[in-house]
Amino acid sequence: MAHDHEHEHEHEKTEGDDSPVVGIDLGTTNSLVAVVEYGIPRVLLSREGERMIPSVVTIHDGKPTVGYAAKREKIRRPGETVFSAKRLLGRGLEDIAGIQGQLPYEVLRGEDGQLRIKVGENLFTAIEISAMILRELKASAEAALGKTVKRAVITVPAYFNDSQRQATRAAGRLAGLEVLRIVNEPTAASLAYGLQQKKQGIIAVYDLGGGTFDLSILKLRDGIFEVLATHGNTQLGGDDLDRAIARKMAEEVKLATKIDLFSSPLQTAAVLEASEKLKIALSESERAMFSVDLCIGAGKRFEREWTVSEFNSLVKPLLLETRESCFHALDDAELTFEDITDVVLVGGPTRLKIVQQTAEEIFGRVPNTSVHPDEVVAMGAAIQADILAGNNQEFLLLDVVPLSLGIETYGGLMEPLIPRNSRIPTSARESFTTFVDNQTGVDVHVLQGEREKASDNRSLARFKLKGIEPSPAGFPRVEVTFLIDADGILQVEARDLRSGKEASVEVKPSFGLAEAEIETMLETAKSNELSDLDFKRWIEVRNQAEPVLRAAEKKIPDAFRLLPREEAEKIESICRTMRQAIERQDSAGVQNLKYELNAATTRLAERVIAEALQKAP
C-alpha cells in the first residue's frame, strides 16, 4: 500500500508538469491566449470562436460576461460595462487624471488607495476586472486544448512599473493561474519575430498598443534575445487616437448644438465607439463618415465626413511623442540609428499608415511589418512559456528593468540603487542606521523613477525595519537587500548586521495587494464562481459522497487481499478519480462516481462481512 501511495503521488506530479503552459497577452483593448505545440506557436480560439477576446467586461445581475458579448453591451449598458481596465492596474487616482473624464464608468479611490470601478451598484478593483478577463482566457484555452490549464506567462508593457507588474500578477493568481513569468510585450514580440525570421542583429521593437507605447532595443544572437534598453509611455496608445477624435467631435457638436457629448456615460461610450469606427475606416479608405446619435433614442444624429489627411494631422502630434522614447532607449543602449538592423512594428494601431510613416521618419528606414501586429505578443508569450516549461533550450531572454529603483534620502531626494536598464534579475545592498539614541525602527521608502526629488517618483513601498536593539545613534547597522527578480518585481530582505538576525520587513505595495489579501480574495472568488444555489447543492453532494469515499479508501488494502487484482485496482482507480472530482467541485462527476463505487465495492463488502463472521468466535 505504501508503495502504491508513492506511485500515486508520482503520477500526480508528472501530470502537473505535463499540463500546458500558455502565453497570455492581456491587452488594453484585446486579449489573446496562445500555446506552443511541437515547437510551433498558435493562437487559441476563444469560447466565442474568435482569435481575440475584447478586454471588455459586463457585469449584469452579479454575473460577468467577457469579450464580444460584453463589447456589444458597451452602448446598451454603459454603467455595467468596463473596458481599458489595464490603464487602471496598479495606479492611483492622480495617475489617471488625464483620462478620467472620458471614461464612461466611474472611478473612485478606495480606502486602501487602490482605485475602485463602479459597476452598477458594486465596486471592483482593476485587478478583479482583469482577473475576469484572464478567467475567460483560461477557460478558452481549456476548451481549445481539452486540458486543464494552471500555469501561464502573462505579458505587460515593458515600461510598466513595479506596482503595475504586481497588480498583473495578482490578477493572474486571482484567476486561478500560477503566473510563471511576467514578460515584457516587446520582448515577447521579439521572440516570435526571431523564430519566424531567423535573423541576427540589433532590432528596435516599436510597440504601440491600445493604451501603452514601448520601444525596446534588442540584440539577437545565437538564440539569445538580449534587451539592451527600453523606454516607453504607459499613457499613450490607440485609445488616445480615439479620444482625440472624440474630443474634436465633441467641440464641434457643442458649437453647433450646445449638446455635451461627454455629459453621460451612455453618450461618452457612444462617441468613443463612433471614433474608434472612424479610425478603423480611415485605415482602409481615404474618406469616412463619423456618425453618432446625439440624444440616444431620440433619433437625432450628428454626421461629419473625415479625410485621412485631417485624421493624420490630428494624431501626428500624439504619435510624435513616441520619438522621445526612441531617443532615450538608443542613448541608454549607447547606439545610434545606424546600428539598428530592423525596426519591428507591433500592436494593432501600427496598421495605420500614419503610424508606419512616423516610425519610418524616426528611424530613417522602412519598418518591418511581417509579424502579425495583434498576435505576435501572445505568440511570443507562448514561446517564453515553452522555454520556462523546459521544452526550448535554444532560446533565452535576457531582459532589463525599465525604471531606476532607489530610496528616499534624509533630504527628500531619491538615491538610485539600481539604475534603469539593468539586466534582471539584479540586486543592490544598502545599509541603514539610526539617527537618535535608542531608536528601534528605521523607516525606508522605496521609489521607482528617474527624477531627483523623491516625491516626483513613484512610491513603491514604505516599510519599517523593526526590532533594532537600543543603542547610541548611528551605531546599529541594518543591511537591506533590494532584489529585482526575473519578473521585474521587487523583493526586500533585511538583516541586522550586529545581531545577525533577519530584521522584520513589512512591504505593502502602494497600489496592489498583499499576499494575504490575494488569498482571501481567492477564497471568496472560488465560492462566488458557483451561484449560491449551485453551491448549496454541491455541499449536499459532497457531504453524501465524502463518507462513502473515505470508507472505500480505507478498505483498499482489504480489496487487494480479498478480491482478484483487476477488481481491487478498479476500486482504487475509482477512488482516485473521485478524489480529484471532489477537488474540482465537479458535482455531476462525483454523483456518477459514487454510483460506480457502490457497484464496484458490493462484492468487497460481502467478502469483508464473510471474513468477519468466520473470525467471530
Next chain:
Amino acid sequence: MKNCLFCGVEILSPVCAKCGGPQPVAPGEDYFSLLEVKRGFKQDLPSLEKKFYEISRMLHPDRFAAGNDTKWKVISVERMSAVNRAYQTLTKRDALRNYLLELEGLVKPEGSATEKPAIPAELAEEWFSLQDAVMEAPTTAVTQLAAFGSDLKKRADDLKARIQILEDQYDAGEGRSESLRLIEKLVSDGQYLRSMERDLLRLKSRLGLE
C-alpha cells in the same frame, strides 16, 4: 576544486553537470571569477559577452522555472543577479577600473571622502585669468575659452594615456602594487579635470555659447 552543494561531485561550472543544481556564490568569488575571466583592467568585450551568454544559458532563472526545487530557484536568481552585476561592471571601463581598485583595497567605498586632490598651480592661474577676461570683455573671451577647453582636453587625454600604460603593466603582472597605487592617484587627479570641464561648460552656457 569545488564540489556540488547538492550531489557532491566535483564541479567546473556554476551549474552542476550531474544533478543540474545551480551553485551559490561562494565567499571570495569576485566579478572576474563569476564571469570566468582573468582579473585585469583590460577585458576583451566579445569574449566577455560569449562567457556571459554561456553562463546565462545555464544559470538563468528561466531554466529553473518549471522545476519544483525552490532552493534551486532562489540560488539561480541570486547567482544570476551577481553575474548580471559583474557583466554590467566589467563591460564599462570606468566601472571596471573603480571595481578593481576597490577589490585590491585601494579605493574606499563612496562617501568616505578623502581630501580633494590639489589643482596644479598653473592650471588654477589659467582658470582665474580666464574668468577675469570673461568679466571684462565677454565677446572677445571666446578664443581664450576655446584655448582653455583644449588645454583641459589635452590634460585629460594625457592622464588617460598614462593610466592605460599602468593598467597594461598591472595586467602583464609587472610591479602590480606600484601600478595600482599610481592608477589610484591619477584617477583622483582626473576628478578636478572633470569638475573644471563642468565649470567651463556652465560658463559657456551663461555666455550663450553652448
